[in-house]
Amino acid sequence: MTTTVVSAPGKVLIAGGYLILDQKYTGLVISASSRFYAVIQDCQQPGQAGQIIVRSPQFIGAEWTYSVTIHDDGTVDVSQTSESKNKFVYYALKYTLIVASERLSSVGSARSLRDSLQHGLDIAAVGDNDFYSQQAKLRELNLPSTVASLASITPFCPQDVRLDNVNKTGMGSSAALITSVVSALLLRFKVITREEFYRPDSDARKLAHNTAQFVHCFAQGKVGSGFDVSAAVFGSQLYTRFNPVLLDGLMKGGDVSPMLPLSPALSPGGQWDYRMVPIQLPPLVRLLLADVSAGSDTPSLASKVLKWRQEKADEADALWAAIDTSNQTLATQLRHLFDLHERQSDLYASAVNRMSSAPLSEWLGGATPSERSVVQAFLDLRKTSENTRALMRQMGKAAGDDVHIEPDTQTELLDASIAQKGVICGGVPGAGGYDAIWLLVFEPNNGTSEPLSAVEKLWEQFPNVSPLLATESKDGGAKVEDIDKVPGLRAVVQIRR
Ligand SMILES: Nc1ncnc2c1ncn2[C@@H]1O[C@H](COP(=O)(O)OP(=O)(O)OP(=O)(O)O)[C@@H](O)[C@H]1O
Numbered sequence: 040m041t042t043t044v045v046s047a048p049g050k051v052l053i054a055g056g057y058l059i060l061d062q063k064y065t066g067l068v069i070s071a072s073s074r075f076y077a078v079i080q081d082c083q084q085p086g087q088a089g090q091i092i093v094r095s096p097q098f099i100g101a102e103w104t105y106s107v108t109i110h111d112d113g114t115v116d117v118s119q120t121s122e123s124k125n126k127f128v129y130y131a132l133k134y135t136l137i138v139a140s141e142r143l144s145s146v147g148s149a150r151s152l153r154d155s156l157q158h159g160l161d162i163a164a165v166g167d168n169d170f171y172s173q174q175a176k177l178r179e180l181n182l183p184s185t186v187a188s189l190a191s192i193t194p195f196c197p198q199d200v201r202l203d204n205v206n207k208t209g210m211g212s213s214a215a216l217i218t219s220v221v222s223a224l225l226l227r228f229k230v231i232t233r234e235e236f237y238r239p240d241s242d243a244r245k246l247a248h249n250t251a252q253f254v255h256c257f258a259q260g261k262v263g264s265g266f267d268v269s270a271a272v273f274g275s276q277l278y279t280r281f282n283p284v285l286l287d288g289l290m291k292g293g294d295v296s297p298m299l300p301l302s303p304a305l306s307p308g309g310q311w312d313y314r315m316v317p318i319q320l321p322p323l324v325r326l327l328l329a330d331v332s333a334g335s336d337t338p339s340l341a342s343k344v345l346k347w348r349q350e351k352a353d354e355a356d357a358l359w360a361a362i363d364t365s366n367q368t369l370a371t372q373l374r375h376l377f378d379l380h381e382r383q384s385d386l387y388a389s390a391v392n393r394m395s396s397a398p399l400s401e402w403l404g405g406a407t408p409s410e411r412s413v414v415q416a417f418l419d420l421r422k423t424s425e426n427t428r429a430l431m432r433q434m435g436k437a438a439g440d441d442v443h444i445e446p447d448t449q450t451e452l453l454d455a456s457i458a459q460k461g462v463i464c465g466g467v468p469g470a471g472g473y474d475a476i477w478l479l480v481f482e483p484n485n486g487t488s489e490p491l492s493a494v495e496k497l498w499e500q501f502p503n504v505s506p507l508l509a510t511e512s513k514d515g516g517a518k519v520e521d522i523d524k525v526p527g528l529r530a531v532v533q534i535r536r
């Protein structure tokens with residue numbers, strides 16, 4: 040039996056929150072090593088033709104069933120047959136099936152969609168542990184809040200709650216879920232091939248991206264910036280959004296509008312004007328995320344910031360221009376560090392090893408003359424990141440008393456974190472608020488993990504703060520997987536609750 044598996048990474052927006060909603064600006068998004076997996080198999084029981092079961096075995100009661108009818112003219116109907124509903128899953132199935140049917144009909148292979156569904160499909164959707172807070176699990180197991188503890192717990196750890204009640208960590212579960220399901224279905228239905236999908240700039244990958252963007256917008260009921268879907272598809276990048284107008288026609292009328300045909304609107308081409316420039320963190324630098332278990336309401340923060348921007352256009356334009364300059368500088372400095380490593384990797388490594396165990400005030404003084412350019416580049420990065428933080432705090436204050444982009448408690452946590460030896464810089468991701476922070480810390484190649492340990496020790500003093508396991512994705516965006524090469528994946532897919 041063939042198993043189709045596609046994984047898609049979670050994300051952290053380290054620069055460009057709010058600004059990224061406007062096509063004039065960009066955002067710097069890092070894809071995380073934590074992934075969502077969509078695993079598609081034929082149904083085991085006979086008599087399931089045209090049925091699709093989607094399950095999330097990590098959760099209680101997370102099973103949704105659908106019935107698919109493919110008409111002779113090639114049109115497709117998808118109805119939800121289970122009482123329990125999941126909008127994100129439903130629209131991912133429905134619109135991917137429509138795109139598939141339109142594309143396959145146009146090349147005379149309409150039958151192949153029916154063939155793909157002749158035994159029915161069983162789809163399991165599971166997320167790496169980092170998508171959901173594991174603080175309670177660690178307490179239950181009497182384990183300290185460390186990266187090592189997180190690495191020791193069962194992969195795809197079952198949660199004793201329903202999906203609606205889970206504590207998410209803000210890594211973009213819905214975007215990664217939709218990207219993995221849409222891409223896996225396009226492959227399963229042979230709309231795209233594995234070889235095409237493998238190439239980052241292929242039309243196959245772009246079709247998966249455009250379809251996932253549309254599904255995500257439709258399920259959310261609004262057209263967001265789409266940086267989370269873009270990162271799930273393409274990996275870490277400097278992202279410039281697509282013009283939201285291009286989805287207007289498809290979004291109108293909600294679920295009742297027939298919205299056909301979809302394929303021309305979602306096919307790769309001129310009208311999809313997003314831009315993405317791949318980016319990578321420099322070597323020997325680790326992304327470290329904290330799960331801060333105190334939620335904040337991103338949509339309400341965003342609506343308040345946008346209202347302020349409308350009312351105080353001049354003030355907002357000036358501040359956004361300054362934030363954008365700072366964000367662009369950050370991206371340039373990351374690239375410069377990458378180049379320094381390419382040109383002089385030994386010097387780069389020895390400078391990093393030294394800085395890893397020294398307080399910031401001694402970075403420059405402790406460096407050899409030839410290491411200084413590397414040290415200075417890291418100092419510049421920190422300065423820029425601190426500048427962005429200050430400007431984001433300023434924006435929060437300007438937008439209103441209740442717009443806590445970097446709340447005082449987060450300022451305290453961040454200031455204490457970046458004061459640790461070997462911590463380069465940090466901030467609040469995305470829209471900010473209370474629920475997470477990101478740090479860049481040195482990961483020296485001399486076998487020590489001093490910076491990570493120092494931060495873990497510090498965070499022990501903050502009751503609701505714990506590290507996540509994720510680092511930057513080494514594998515870029517969405518990818519086809521072998522079920523047996525992902526630890527714990529086959530086991531979780533076999534769970535029936
Ligand atoms: N494991 C899962 N299985 C099925 N659906 C899921 C799963 N995880 C998330 N979802 C879907 O995604 C929705 C959550 O979307 P929402 O936009 O609220 O979160 P998000 O902003 O992506 O989350 P976060 O960024 O905090 O991870 C859920 O209501 C559910 O429909």
Ligand SMILES: C[C@@](O)(CCOP(=O)(O)O)CC(=O)O
Pocket residue numbers: 052055056057058059060209263264265266337341468469470471
């Ligand atoms: C405020 C916003 O710019 C960023 C939200 O990011 P996050 O979900 O907080 O990571 C919204 C968006 O880009 O869709």
